[in-house]
Amino acid sequence: MSIPTNLKYSKSHEWVKPEADGTVTVGITHHAQELLGDMVFIELPEVGRELKQKEECAVAESVKAAADVYSPISGEVTAVNSPLVDEPGKINEDAYSAWLFKLKPSNAAELDGLLDAATYTELVENEGH
Amino acid sequence: MLIFEHSRPGRRNYSQSPTTPVTKSAIPQSLLRKSKVLLPEVSEMDTVRHYTRLSQKNFSIDTEFYPLGSCTMKYNPRACNSLAMLPQFLSRHPLAPEDTGQGFLACMYELQEILKAVTGMAGVSLTPMAGAQGELIGVMMIRAYHESRGDFFRTEIIVPDAAHGTNPATAVMCGFKVVEIATDKDGNVDLDALKAAVGPQTAGLMLTNPSTLGVFEENVVEMSRVVHQAGGLLYYDGANLNAVLGKVKPGDMGFDVIHINLHKTFSTPHGGGGPGSAPVGVAERLLPFMPVPIVAKEGDTYRWVSEKEKPQSIGRLSAHMGNAGVLLRAYIYVRLLGMHGMHRISQFATLNANYLMAELRKAGFEIAYPNRRASHEFIVTLKDIKDKTGVTAMNLAKRLLDKGYHAPTTYFPLLVPECLLIEPAETESKETLDAFVKAMKEILLEIEQQPEMIKGAPHTMPVRKLDDVKAARELDLAWRPGA
Amino acid sequence: MPFIPHTEEDVAEMLASIGAKTIEELFDEIPKELVSDQLTGVPPGLSEMEIARLMMERATKDGFYQNFIGAGAYEHHIPAAVWQITTRGEFYSSYTPYQAEASQGTLQLLYEYQSMMASLTGMDVSNASMYDGATALAEAALMAVRSHKTSPRILIPQTVHPVYRQVVRAIVSNQNIEVVELPFCTECGQILPESLENSVHEEFAALVIPQPNFFGVLEQVDALTDWAHSRNAFAIGMVNPTALALLTPPGEWGNKGADIAVGEGQPLGIPLSSGGPYFGFMACKNELVRQMPGRIIGRTTDLDNKEGFVLTLQAREQHIRRSKATSNICTNQGLMVTAATIYMSLVGPEGLRRVAAQSHANTLELVDQLEKIKGVKRVFSGPIFHEATLTLPAPVAEVLSKLKQKGILAGLNLQEHYPEMGNALLVCATETKTADDLHNYAEALKQVLS
Structure with a gap:
């Protein structure tokens, strides 16, 4: 599956989508869900929580692993995708529409430090070897 | 069929519980139970038949070869069970006075002494109820030792990346930060990484030797020096003691604290996942911190040593004194084997492992550490097979079940891709090992000819491949009537 | 060679295949200076006949007693x-059922066990067991703090088994969890719910509620549970499984029920055997299941849609989650739970109720008879289940020693754990005691005290 070019990525396999209203939407990448396998449980952060960049803020659990999700940038959680909790398999179906949470960035400069699609593609390919 | 589905209202076993209903009661109405207890209402024969049939759906050492790496599935002598279940032992209350249990305490004391002798440690406490609890207690003693010296800044425990998952989990339970260090290509801990990791913040190193990769840690003496020089202590995870029993003593390797899995090396039953028992042994400097109770001998009398006499003890970690019945079984086992038998354990476990490794290599399997001796276990990797055919280690493991062998440990250690960790304990005969090799060869052929069949294995078990994802997504953890 | 089947020919053929001359050669990677064949201190081996004789001598030496000690083991x-x-x-x-298809026997049995324990405790789900009652309580405390997230404090009444409190402290203190002990009413032997509101001011994660408590007394569980909930904390019920055949189960305490139930499983078919192996049980509400440590079995289907059982929620466990696991525990007490499941099937709901009722009645009867002896009194006024705390008109240690000469283990001396209570004795008479046994105990005590 292609890695969407309109998104930004973290080294820990989260994707970030800057929205028109200044918030960002965060999810885990297709590659991450592939590594984890069938998702069975998602734990989301609380709305209103202040996150620091690289802070553990969610858990994605499959049959064989439970992976921490790290906040790609600092900011306040403004919304979470709660229906996902009942249907974690949505992440396996389409990782880029099954978002986890939205953030209001507290330091917009951090966005510039994230990877673009080309760099992330390279990262994923190198990981396979 | 579940036992509940055999249930019929009003059916019961009249001889199994008090026959005359009592009327005397002084329990306030408000505290009495109103809901029904959903236990099955079945006859004794129904129960016996149901659970006998269930037992027949299990693989076990008594019925199949069980080469499960890191678990030491050796034969459990029947005498250990029957003699530990003598009625006087079973009926003894844990809080009964010491003078009513001198026979039992004598066994416990002698077991402590024998474990000291085979491990080279200065003291042994029998209380830990499982390997993970032995670890917990061991690391708690390391913490207590540093703190007793006013050394509160040792916050890290170093763990090799090949270690059992319990090691890092235990260190965290004891409030430590875990520092993982890498393994080199021959399966030894990377000594440079260790040297870089130690410092004034190091509380200790947890090491399994031989390691979970099935090889002896060749630099153990140097590692011990490095950690001690930095002021840290060495923890020996005794999971693989079977490989070196009577050959090398953890005390001589420089370890300060160890645990011994009696359910592995000393042949107490695994019981479908417990009870375990994991006595801890300590070097001289950790003696004051040992968990209580410990058995002491004065003249011809045995008694418990409590926290009153050991004020620096880390305390009590079980309601009584640990898994007494398991300890009795281990005691009987060591007495049956004696000094020479102890030596033979590691000799023949090692012989069996190296023979099986040689034969599987000849059969075409790839050995993960081909330049090393096997300890009592070794690793086969199916990475090439998976790349070529898509057949995984798990597929092969399931196919072995069809052929009447319990699968080796799969996907542990995590370092080796598509791995099978194989441990044939010393109690298996050459014919059994040869038959296993034959089955493995057959599977190799099947992988070539019918890979899809292998991927669908097992085919002859009571159930086929089970849906783990459904189990975790639609949790069904208890039977409910009408559900 | 005991338990080693190899013949000399086998060894020769195996070494030839390996390409080694001797078995010793297989150890050539071990540094020479470490090898030590000295096992002084290990006696020579015995035959089965010899060890049987030795063990029977030792067992005979220990003998049998009329046991009236309870205190956590019945x-x-x-x-x-x-x-x-x-x-x-x-x-x-057999080993831990990691290979599900080859372990359906153990897995189905554990699922049945979980079902029985969930019903007995009135909770939604049970795990497949813990080491023992004391460690189950410690794990429940850790679980409550994990789930509560804001307070690292646990309230434990002094009516909880003193050794359990020690074990909890030893285990949780490493994680900066604070254990606060609550005093009890010295007249009724209970925690008074109305006293708590004014004496506990700080936030806490959970309140432990024993039922019955260490003194055998029944607590006001409904009010205690509701109080904990009113303070946004969890209620942990610590219960005797036999008693649950008669008593309101934790899942039905107060308005919402306790959140976690734990206890010692030994009364369910496990022999006393000097203290172990026993097993601890743990059950909880659905909302907390992912915070529950230990193994959990789930029912699912296979490729042919046939019912089967697997270990589930394993991602929480140490072998996957390593340093982030819910606990370092990687075992349950499989064999003990096997016995408990068969026990519960054999006695059934009515049998267990009768065991509980008879134990309760026997203890009441024993107390009645003992209280007729001058100077022997019940210490607490609260209602009891199958244990009672008595005060004696003489030092307990001496009395116990004299009764032991008569073959009676007359109870537990509370001097060690509750010195302020004076000559206090904890007694228990389960269904195993006959009317004659109770009478004999009372007669013997009368003699000793006169």
């Missing part, structure tokens, strides 16, 4: 079928 009748089936090789010598 003597109950164990039907013969329980251990005959439990020690079948297929249960006794």
